[in-house]
Amino acid sequence: MEEQPLRSQEWFGRTGKDGFIYRAWMKNQGFPHHLFQGKPVIGICNTFSEFTPCNAHFRELAEAVKRGVWEAGGFPLEFPVMSLGECQLKPTAMLFRNLASMDVEESLRANSIDGVVLLCGCDKTTPSLVMGACSVNLPALVLSGGPMLAGRFQGRKIGTSDLWRFTEDFKTGKMTQEEFVAAEAAMARSPGHCAPMGTASTMAAAVEALGLALPDNATIPAADSRRKVLAHLAGMRAVALVKSQIRPSDILTRAAFENAIRVVAALGGSTNFIIHLLAIAGRVGVPLTLADFDRLSAGVPLLANVQPSGEHFVEDLFYAGGLPALMNQMRHLLHLDALTVTTRPLGENIEGAPCHDRQLIAEFDRPFKPAPGLAVLFGNLCPDGAVIKPPAATPALMQHTGRAVVFEDIDDYKKRVDDPALDVDPTSVLVLKNVGPKGYPGMPEVGNLQLPAKILAQGVHDMVRISDGRMSGTGFGTVVLHVAPEAAAGGPLALVQNGDLITLDVPARRLHLHVSDEELARRRAAFVPTDLGYHRGYVRMYVQHVQQAHLGADLDFLQGGSGPEVKRDSH
Numbered sequence: 001m002e003e004q005p006l007r008s009q010e011w012f013g014r015t016g017k018d019g020f021i022y023r024a025w026m027k028n029q030g031f032p033h034h035l036f037q038g039k040p041v042i043g044i045c046n047t048f049s050e051f052t053p054c055n056a057h058f059r060e061l062a063e064a065v066k067r068g069v070w071e072a073g074g075f076p077l078e079f080p081v082m083s084l085g086e087c088q089l090k091p092t093a094m095l096f097r098n099l100a101s102m103d104v105e106e107s108l109r110a111n112s113i114d115g116v117v118l119l120c121g122c123d124k125t126t127p128s129l130v131m132g133a134c135s136v137n138l139p140a141l142v143l144s145g146g147p148m149l150a151g152r153f154q155g156r157k158i159g160t161s162d163l164w165r166f167t168e169d170f171k172t173g174k175m176t177q178e179e180f181v182a183a184e185a186a187m188a189r190s191p192g193h194c195a196p197m198g199t200a201s202t203m204a205a206a207v208e209a210l211g212l213a214l215p216d217n218a219t220i221p222a223a224d225s226r227r228k229v230l231a232h233l234a235g236m237r238a239v240a241l242v243k244s245q246i247r248p249s250d251i252l253t254r255a256a257f258e259n260a261i262r263v264v265a266a267l268g269g270s271t272n273f274i275i276h277l278l279a280i281a282g283r284v285g286v287p288l289t290l291a292d293f294d295r296l297s298a299g300v301p302l303l304a305n306v307q308p309s310g311e312h313f314v315e316d317l318f319y320a321g322g323l324p325a326l327m328n329q330m331r332h333l334l335h336l337d338a339l340t341v342t343t344r345p346l347g348e349n350i351e352g353a354p355c356h357d358r359q360l361i362a363e364f365d366r367p368f369k370p371a372p373g374l375a376v377l378f379g380n381l382c383p384d385g386a387v388i389k390p391p392a393a394t395p396a397l398m399q400h401t402g403r404a405v406v407f408e409d410i411d412d413y414k415k416r417v418d419d420p421a422l423d424v425d426p427t428s429v430l431v432l433k434n435v436g437p438k439g440y441p442g443m444p445e446v447g448n449l450q451l452p453a454k455i456l457a458q459g460v461h462d463m464v465r466i467s468d469g470r471m472s473g474t475g476f477g478t479v480v481l482h483v484a485p486e487a488a489a490g491g492p493l494a495l496v497q498n499g500d501l502i503t504l505d506v507p508a509r510r511l512h513l514h515v516s517d518e519e520l521a522r523r524r525a526a527f528v529p530t531d532l533g534y535h536r537g538y539v540r541m542y543v544q545h546v547q548q549a550h551l552g553a554d555l556d557f558l559q560g561g562s563g564p565e566v567k568r569d570s571h
């Protein structure tokens with residue numbers, strides 16, 4: 001292929017005043033003149049932040065990427081973008097995913113970048129960087145930070161999913177405050193993102209299955225020296241992608257999205273993946289709907305025995321052969337000709353990938369669980385859809401009718417959930433409103449509501465729960481999420497009242513509110529949306545423009561892309 005002129009030469013290749021300005025200040029970093037004479041500039045888009053502990057090792061990782069870029073003849077330049085720490089940001093990191101994607105998009109377009117390595121880790125840092133990069137469409141690949149090593153506590157391995165169990169034990173007095181604090185330090189004992197197949201690892205796996213990351217990107221532990229080897233190779237690969245001018249739009253085809261959906265189903269991955277993948281598809285203009293997730297996940301059994309759907313951790317999946325071995329087991333379901341950043345098709349990347357441990361990666365015909373990893377529900381309570389994760393749910397509750405116990409918002413829930421007078425029993429259906437994109441705002445991970453204390457005291461650990469919010473990828477339970485339209489947008493969820501009967505029927509993909517259309521119309525006429533008082537700044541823009549969950553919760557005006565072209569020079 002004929003080599004294209006480098007985009008960076010529009011900055012550095014100039015003569016006269018403009019060239020002087022673009023190069024002179026860069027030279028204060030000690031870069032010799034020849035670096036500006038036609039080497040591919042590889043941006044290293046870094047989400048390092050000490051407020052994002054899952055990405056706190058990224059300065060070191062960036063150095064390994066740079067070594068690879070230098071070796072391949074490129075010129076690496078690292079730059080920061082907004083970092084989203086899932087456990088630190090209030091009210092929720094998801095509120096800022098779209099803002100961070102705008103930062104990435106504008107930073108990539110405005111700078112003298114030919115290609116980019118996206119350093120992604122904690123949950124929202126992967127979708128925000130990929131969304132932004134797709135809207136610019138420069139050659140790009142993802143390097144994930146890798147999962148933490150599993151924690152060790154009181155003689156057993158622990159990970160983020162144990163937080164929910166510890167919280168229940170603490171609430172019911174089985175765990176002391178001292179043990180609770182000791183568990184904190186034992187769980188997050190190494191660099192990296194959450195150790196189970198939570199949202200971070202699900203998204204790292206998704207980009208690997210999409211072909212936007214090198215093989216093994218999803219599973220090499222952050223603390224393993226092979227993560228730095230992968231970083232070095234990613235740097236080299238970025239230079240090669242610039243030379244071959246392979247862009248995200250060449251890789252992110254409909255076939256690639258279908259591969260990602262099926263692989264994540266086999267992993268028992270996070271439900272958050274659905275929202276993020278819809279948003280990414282919207283940026284590259286690939287039509288994708290909620291129904292696609294259900295259709296493509298059907299017939300895909302659980303092949304990875306990793307928490308929260310299974311027993312082990314993502315690091316164990318790496319030792320067993322990683323995603324290449326898993327994808328090799330299900331290769332008959334994948335589009336093997338889909339292009340990847342290796343410049344080879346997916347089928348060649350995974351050809352002959354061995355499995356070293358059948359406790360971790362099952363043969364396709366002998367899966368860990370036959371249920372699909374994701375199911376999409378429709379019905380009069382969710383006309384635009386809702387989702388549930390069957391492998392993380394209780395089989396006996398998959399077809400269930402119960403009376404609603406309604407919480408109007410998260411504050412109402414916190415105030416009343418442990419009230420001994422709360423009229424609830426184990427067959428009730430807990431309904432939480434106003435935790436959707438507009439309603440919270442930002443659609444937080446609160447959908448796997450803690451059960452009322454009086455229910456836990458009966459030894460019951462799961463009930464049907466329904467909300468317009470999300471759930472942590474490490475969460476579990478019979479939890480219906482992403483109800484669309486959300487309550488704050490006037491969806492039927494807003495009209496549910498205490499005592500209404502609700503039927504969840506996962507095999508029939510149905511969520512039904514047993515209230516007549518006439519009664520719902522009467523309630524709708526009396527519905528008054530709440531003014532949350534967000535009248536300025538980014539949050540005002542977000543609330544006005546955020547789309548519903550079934551569309552990926554992106555801002556409406558961010559759909560699609562504007563490419564890498566800059567229409568005006570500054571000098």
Ligand code: FES
Nearest residue numbers: 054122193194200
């Ligand atoms: Fe960062 Fe879980 S908190 S990945």
